[in-house]
Amino acid sequence: MKSDVIAAISTPRGEGGIAIVRVSGQGALRIGKQVFRRARQPFRAKPWRVYLGEVMGQDAEPLDECLFTYFRGPRSFTGEDVVELSLHGGSFVAGRVLEVLLTKGARLADPGEFTKRAFLNGRLSLAQAEAVIDIIRSESDAALRNAGKQLRGLLSNEVKDMRAHLLQVMAHLEAQLDFPEHDIPDLTRAAVATRLIQVGDMVAKLAATVRAGRVAREGLRVVLAGRANVGKSSLLNSLAGQERAIVTAQPGTTRDTVEAQVNVNGVLVTLIDTAGLRESEDMVEKIGMKRTLQALDNADVVLVLLDGSEPLQEEDYELLNLTRERQRVVLLTKADLAICAELPTGVEALAVSAKTKQGLPALGGQIADMAVRAVSGEGALLITNLRHSRILVETQSLVTAALDTVGAGWEIELVATDVRLAYERLGEITGETISLDVADAIFAEFCIGK
Amino acid sequence: MSVESVYCGGDFDCIVVGAGHAGCEAAHAVARMGLSVALLTQSVEAIALMPCNPSVGGPAKGHVVAEIDALGGLMGYAADMSFVQMRTLNTGKGPAVQALRAQTDKRLYQQTVREVLEKTPNIRIVQGSVVEIVVEAGQVKGVRTHTGTLYLAKTVIVTTGTYMESKVIIGSSTVASGPNGLLPSYGLAANLRALGFSLGRLKTGTPPRIHRRSIAFDRMEEQRGDEGYIRFSRRSVRLDPVQLSSWLTYTTAATQEIIRANLHRSPLYAGLIAGRGPRYCPSIEDKVVRFADKERHQIFLEPEGYDTAEVYVQGFSTSLPEDVQVSMLRSVIGLEQAEMIRPGYAIEYDFIDPTQLTLALESKMYEGLFFAGQINGSSGYEEAAGQGLWAGINAGARATGRPPFILLRSEAYLGVLIDDLVTKGTGEPYRLMTSRAEHRLLLRFDNAEARLLPKGVEAGVVASRELARLRQDEETVIHWKEYLEQRKVSPQESGLEHTTTAAALLRRPEITWGELMRVAPELAEVVVHLAQRIAIEVKYAGYIARQCDVVERFQRLESKAIPQGVVYSEISGISLEAREKLAHVQPRSYGQASRISGVSPADIAVLMVYLEKPHG
Known part of the structure; x- marks a missing residue:
């Protein structure tokens, strides 16, 4: 050329x-x-x-x-x-x-x-180009290892395997439709359902690695939550400072959050401070609450900070309640002062002090454990790419739709049509199904010089 | 020989070479556009001949017939006027795969078509064998016949079917012959090669015919026609005929043994046949070899007409020697006494590589030269007729300076058929199937008129007065669809716990239109020919909406144009084979490019990135 x-x-x-x-x-x-x-x-x-x-x-x-x-x-x-x-x-x-x-x-x-x-x-190849982005961007061992797997074609193989299953179902159904007088043995509804469930499981398993994949690529998101002046910023600074490998420390995407990235045992950890969330007045109070909720939603781990030097307040109870179902560590801050807070029954807390560093090594260890567990995942391969994860989620719902069609007793033509949709969509990962945005999406992610 | 010194048979807007199913539709379409056309055939007796099965329709094929009819074509009308049995296949398998199939009286079918053609003022039927396409400066001028007569025309449509350099093979006997002992077409193939076309060889076959009196019907399963049958065409008028039955029987272990013992005498396995046969219509010997573990194969016995004793042995296509054919037949349950009238045979013929054609079925090399039917590598009467109609409309458009007539894959089976042929080419006789249509839920038998009739009017092949009828239909459909959404069904009527609507009830998978009619008897007022469409569009509304989303994605690829004149040879990221194919086909859109065989999605991705580069 x-x-x-x-x-x-x-x-x-x-x-x-x-x-x-x-x-x-x-x-x-x-x-x-x-x-x-x-x-x-x-x-x-x-x-x-x-x-x-x-x-x-x-x-x-x-x-x-x-x-x-x-x-x-x-x-x-x-x-x-x-x-x-x-x-x-x-x-x-x-x-x-x-x-x-x-x-x-x-x-x-x-x-x-x-x-x-x-x-x-x-x-x-396109898939390799996609993996190259991941390699360039990888900021941890886990991300790098995973991009390497993708570059070697592990993802493509898995997708091809799933598509082969779907194709088999399609071929059987289509033959029955196109050759009505050729006594082709009918594939029973039960058999179709079994195959679809099998593929659905495969897709689900891969889709389930999306979180682990995101953790590998972007880091474990640890959100520090608590009332104003409870000591979130100091804790963030001590945690970040304690680790030697600070990657970046910059204001977050919104004015209200501060992020710091640290590399813990080969896994990237992003610490997110929701500082200032509740320091505004009346009307904004509600918005602040909304933001806290949002930050919590995106968190892999929540550090719940309670001021140990004074009795718990209504907001503290609210926060404990909100995070009850989440992966969290409850911390009593300002442990260098006298502990006055009384915890509700069943809640355990770690006493920490940014000033004396008390409890910080133990906290660091806990975060590291959670980080490693998050990326070890179940499968060998993690989905790190947003495009891939979107397609997998869509495929999952298409397979579910096909199963519904089978289960409800709709005609096999409609089953075949649903299966074909899932088959086509899945092919977008490997580029076997052509879609206009693939090429654009991939090269848009590069920077100059690469 | 100069043009002036020879006898000139006339000057026309269009000449159609061949009067099979493609040729007849082509000539009729051109004539409907108000243009003059000469229909040249080697034998007037062979107009609209059905040399193979005595039937029209079936999955995908029946849909094509409905589309031909919506565009004013002949096939649906002729099938309606000549059927001996009408059946809808695939009922209960889904709304879009239900397919009408007519068993026809072959002679009645031919007679019907011939009558229509003879009564059409603009058509001149001429017996003669075309040996040369006359061209001048990349433009078609006419044709010359074996007697030296010259016919001039603005456009020429070549529809030679299976006749070009054809050979009929039975066992070790090979005879230069067209189907049914008709003359082959000589000379034209050489002429096309000299003009620069690339030709290939294909093979197809037909089963033996047997005498009705030699069949033990009591040992077979009877297949009757439908009682409340529907028809292909809204234009046909015929009193309900007496329907004839077909009969289902099976081969036996003895059949397999006979075939295996005589495989060495099969021209296919002995290497006498060079052409590739159709995978989807294999010979019985092929089936026995390829599906060795299958104990028996289905055989349908189909009458060839009302006033003939000949019976077609469907599923028994063969080119084994005559004596083997007789013993094979007699090994089939109920055919122990079979009296064979005609042996089955294989036929080999020349076809042109259809990737040399545009989506209008016009040659990329010569303006005004069109090809349609089996010469393009297809198989089946319906596929041939559909191409004939398409080529006819496009020849008419070319002659009158209108834009080409092209239907997308999402609009019609015809669009799927033509796009598959000219984009992918074919290595075997191409058969249309519903699974080839990505959007089949939208390409239904029942909505063919709604999809295509307006396009037919626009193209000039359907009278505009038919639009009024269509508009009325559309109003009726909308009216009843709304009615179903609003019609309350009480628990007493439905047996359900709550009050619901007729539409919601119909959307339950187990409720058919018939059952709904029992709950809401007033639905009997819906005219029969629209009931199916109304029922489907209400019942499957969710699925149809989903398919529309898919069409939207598809349209994006189809409408993303590839500029002409891309120098594919310099894009080294595309495989060598794909570069050659792309340069040859010159696709108009990414959608079309992606369907070229040998062009992988990875190649398309490279092409996309290459063409969107900001610095050119």
């Missing part, structure tokens, strides 16, 4: 050991060579070799030491000629080099354009 030359910095922004500028397309070698100078001239770049030299700026002044690698198409990531310039870390030098490349005839790559070209040139 004829294509123009694209260039981009392929390593993350910010400080780092090295920065790589990637150039791809017909003419990548010519453009790459214009910014590179080797001690010994002339420079004949053999493919798949690494050369040490200097990278030069706009006025041919040396900018940095540089490793030059040429991958000749089609044996390269994109399937085109690719040049990679490895520089000393830091985005400043890389940025300068990129600017020079752009003046020499390269164009700044679009988000995901390298991967897209790899895909267009047959170097990656």
Whole structure:
């Protein structure tokens, strides 16, 4: 395929050991060579070799030491000629080099354009491209392992297996409909139902890993809930600070929540503080309550914070009541002060103090346990992709609909039609059923340089 | 030979080559559009001949007949006027797979069609064998017959059926012959090749016919026609005929033994036949070999007409030697004394690869040149007739400068049929089945007129006065549907605990229209021909709505256009085979592209990403 030359910095922004500028397309070698100078001239770049030299700026002044690698198409990531310039870390030098490349005839790559070209040139399948996103994004061992499984085709195999079952049912039913005078043995309703239940179970089992898959990819969501001034922010800070591997600490998506991500035993944990939720006045009180409920809904684990230094208040009881059915840890904060709170019977609590660190190691251990349990799941494969999980949930309801059709005694034509719908929908995961949004959805998730 | 020095038989808007089921529908459609047409046939006796089974309709096929009828075609009318038995198959299996099937009197059928054609002013029936398609600068000009006569026309529709270079094979005997001992068509195949068409070879077959008096009917199961039968066409007028029965019997272990012992004498297994046969209509020897563990196979004995003793042995198609055929027949329960009138045979013939045609069934190479029927690789009278009608309308459109007439897969079985053929091509005689239609719940027998009649009027093949009748029907349907929703049914009437509506009652799977009528006797007022549609549209409303969602998804793929002139060869992410196929078919939409065989969904994904690239 004829294509123009694209260039981009392929390593993350910010400080780092090295920065790589990637150039791809017909003419990548010519453009790459214009910014590179080797001690010994002339420079004949053999493919798949690494050369040490200097990278030069706009006025041919040396900018940095540089490793030059040429991958000749089609044996390269994109399937085109690719040049990679490895520089000393830091985005400043890389940025300068990129600017020079752009003046020499390269164009700044679009988000995901390298991967897209790899895909267009047959170097990656759609499913693999999807897995590549997951690998790039994975921030924990669990997520990485799972993306690897997907890249190797585990998910495709499982989907194909389920579809084969559905196809068998369809073939039998359709034969009865199209060849009414060919004494084809009827597939009984009971037999159809048995097969459908079997497939339904398979789909359900896979769909059930969605939560574990999300935990693997986005982390275990731990929500800190409690009255104002109960000590949520201090606890969050101590928990985050206690772990060395802070990934990010930034204001959350809404103004009212603060999130921190920590890596606990190879599993990502997102701590979410609902700070400020109940600090507004009268009317807003209700809205605040609504937000708390929302935050709780999205939580994998709730830390219920009660101020240990004073008697429990009405709101505390309400919160305990709200979280009764949830996976939670009840904490009595400010354990460095005298404990005055009296817990309702049946509620156990851990006394913690952000000041003295009392109880924090034990809490950390409990969270870690829950995190590991959440991703270990039942199956070998976890569903981490939103698109996949949506399709599985839809398939599940289509299989249920088919079972209802069988059970209610509707004619086999309608059963066959329902089964076909489930079969088609399931195929969207592997791309066996074509849907217009697949390609768009996948490449929209990439960022520049990938 | 220059055009001026030869005898010219006339100048027409359209010439139809062949007067089988495709050719007759084609000629009639062109004539209905007010255009002049010459119908050329090798034998006037063979017009609308049924050389195989004496029946019309069945699942999917019956639906096509209803669609042909809605578009003003002949087949439904002719079947109504010539049936000896009418039955609805698949009752109780679902609303959209119920299928009308007529056993016909073959001669009466032919006579009916021939009469209609002869009485149509714009049609000129001519006996002659076409050996050459005359073209000039990528444009069809006419045809030449074996006697050298030239016929000129704006458009030509080729419908040679199974006659082109055909051979009939029985055992070790191979004879150049068309079906039923008719002349094959020579020369045209070579001419088409010279014009650049790619041709292939297919095979089909027919069973033996036996004498009625040699059958022990008392040892068989009688199959009668329906008493309150329905018809294919609203245009047919015929007093209720006496219906003839068919008979069901079975092969025996002896049949299997005879076949196995004589397999080496089968031309199929001896390698005498090069063409591929139809999987969905296998010969009896094929069935015995492929389903070795099946102890017996069903055989239906079907009368060939009122005034003939010949009986068709359905399910017994064979090309084994004559002596084997006789012993095989006599091993069937009740056929111990069978008197064979005609032996079964296999027939091999040339067809053109239909992917060389557009969705209008027009050649991609020559403007005005159309192909329809078995020459396109299909099998069955109904599939042929449907293509003939389609090609006829499109030839008429071409001759008058109208846009092509194309129905989508979600609109008609005809759309499924044509799209399958020209998009996927075929390696065996193609048979239409309800399972090929993704949206069959919407493509029902009962709503064929509602779906297609307005399109027929628009295309000029249906008189516009018929629209008034349709509008009246639609009002009646709406009226009764509303009535059913509002009609209260008391617990006394229904035997249920609560008061409900007639519609809600009908939506219970176990309640049929007939049963509802017992609860609400006033429903007897609903005219018979609309009752089925009203009942289905109310009873299955939920399922129909769901199917409409699917159609919407489908339409999105169909309406997402692929620009013409894509250089497929440069998209290296697409497999080599798929690149070639895409370049050959030049699909108009992603939907069509996705149905090309050899083009995988992964290829389509690459194509989508390639075409939506922001920097072009």
